[in-house]
Amino acid sequence: MRRSLIAAVALTALIVPAGAAQAAPPDTLRSAANGAGIRIGTAVDMSALAEDEQYRTLVGAEFSTVTAENVMKWEALEPTRGVHNYEPADRLVQYARAHHQKLRGHVLVWHSQNPAWLTEGDFSPAELRQILREHITDTVTHFKGKVWHWDVVNEIFNDDGTWRDTIWYRTLGPGFVADAFRWAHRADPAAKLYLNDYNNEGLSPKSDAYYALVQQLKAAGVPVQGYGVQGHLATQYGVPQTTLENLRRFERLGLDTAFTEVDVRIPLPADSAEVQAQAQGFTTLLQACLLAQRCVSYTLWGFTDRYNWVPGVFEGEGEATPLTEDYERKPAYRSIRDTLRLAG
Ligand code: XIL
16 A cells, blocks of 8 residues: 555544545445545536536546536636626535545636636736736635645646746736735635646656746745646657656655646547557556655546547547546556556
8 A cells, every 4th residue: 555554544534524435436446546545536527517417426436536627717707807606616516525525626827718808808917916816815715625726827838848928927927926826825725736737747848847936936935735737648649758757856845746637638530559558648647646755636637538628629639538428438447447456
């Protein structure tokens, strides 16, 4: 067992509420992850959760943490300036509580899925900073005590390690990052605060930029607590080989680490070699998590091809999750489960 047996037993007695054991049937990712000492998660599509009973059952049975796929993004929370819609996100909070799951809050500051009133508004730097401050404070306060991790800033660097040109960077400069973490921490000191990005698994100019940033933030006393690796892979690009080394260097800076949005897309039609390569992609990232010291969770960005963002965004690619459209288990599902079991 990865964490000591005594610690795991003591922890189970202390924190697992009555009924949690029933929530993890034996042959599931969830029970295997319990044994391995990490949380296993999925992004949740709220329409599917409402309309599809099988989906709803599987989210509860298979996962011990959930992330809102869309309903906690700014455009969903505040479509009209000053008019908030927390209802869909609150439904996920309720679902997670009923199923003894942790919630990853996604996302406070991003360049995408922002409301039009914000992106099309003509705000001065001072106004924009105040708007961001209010958004972070209001959102984190609303969900206070209910969110385990917040993805505070998402996708702030380009792959070459330079700052991404966003409304935030352009208008406020790099200081928006420290501000965002401080405001979030003030609103909910118990939530763990994460950086989050894609193509940041292994050692690279992009992860180097994060490493330098974390050093600066830490030196300035900014409350940054986690390094989030989205983990959007594609079979045609192979699997990053230096992921464990990268996680470890962030852990040495005092951060927790987490895989936050894992999927492995395939150019369609998929052949059996690609289906195996996909399983390998999921497994390699999971093994890095299990071998790291402070990797606390491994979240899938959707668990079934029935509801998945990939075909709409990457033309000609898809089948990126461990279950088929009919909820059949693929090699990836079995490989994730068995890798977790081996670590347990
Ligand atoms: C995606 C959702 O899955 C889609 O439904 C939506 O249309 C666009 O956003 N990185 C992120 C996630 O941080 O929020 C994105 O989610 C996928 C890429």
